[in-house]
Amino acid sequence: MTRTQPSSTARGRSQRDRVLRAAMDIFATQGFRGASLDAVADAVGMTRQGLLHYFPSKVQLLLGVLEVRNEDDIALVEQAIADSHAFADALVALARHNQQRPELIRLFTVLAAESVDAGHPGHDRFVERYRSARAGFTERIETEQREGRIDARIAPASLAVLLIAVMDGLQLQHLLDPASVDMAAPLAELLSLLAPVSPRT
Template identity: 40%
Template structure:
């Protein structure tokens, strides 16, 4: 049986260092790809541009991601993980879901690169041969279902305004969020996405979604 040296006992296996370094490099590549794809779109943004931004060769990028499609998939997953940390994963608690959406709109205003990436890619992906086409089709289907569940739970509580259906509210909410993002990208000082979304949602439900931390804007 081998025994650990004093240094090994205190710091753990030395092989963890390279793994941590690899994770840091992957994160840097993903952040660079997010910027490149957000600025130029997926088709025009190149692996060379991504590599240049992290100070490495294109072959170095391909060491961590087998191809451009794989890099895009991980960039989209990284974006979604940030959203999941803000909005409840289940739509069964309608009020919590709507409050989460307003917080997400506020958060998006602090990350213009991510917002631009989504706007550019979602438009490009309307082409059926785009590598993110299936992702966006699934994403919109899932989001509609998620929001229908949220509004349905509020309807069961008698908190949805007369004439509003969960299906209509779900579709309109997605359209509102996407539309606000495009207008905000074109003229960032024009509107407060969180405040506009809150007012819109309050036209569907009998809930005050104001956040005292942001002055009920």
């Protein structure tokens, strides 16, 4: 469909990537609503017209950014799970990794909050993203409970909502006050409380 577009060539793809990266920086600081296409074009040394060749609108640019972020996140979670025996360890590793890339978590925090407005162009993507994250977490928690690694007294779907909430909330507090709030340590403490009760007492 886009075969004849420049984005199908190697140079086109690399230009497109440069635009996406610049847009991430600018959305992370200004939000989607505060950001302008001109600022993104300036940052990559393109004209506005040149940029519109790759992304025909600010909304398309936002959707492009969200798609990249989503692919990155899925890859990261899968990698963290593959590297760790237990889901709890994978989540702590993910939080530690995210803490190393403040610009990216800031982008996510700002866009997710803006998109609670149903009129925001990222709204449906974020709704879908959280539904899919909750479903994935729930499935994994069920397995962990069956295998005796997570306290079975809490419903898997509730724990899924809670763990995602904790990670988002820690991210917000950390971004506001990095010296006071660590993203990984409190999560690890919570998860150790959620290990099954019997072997510990």
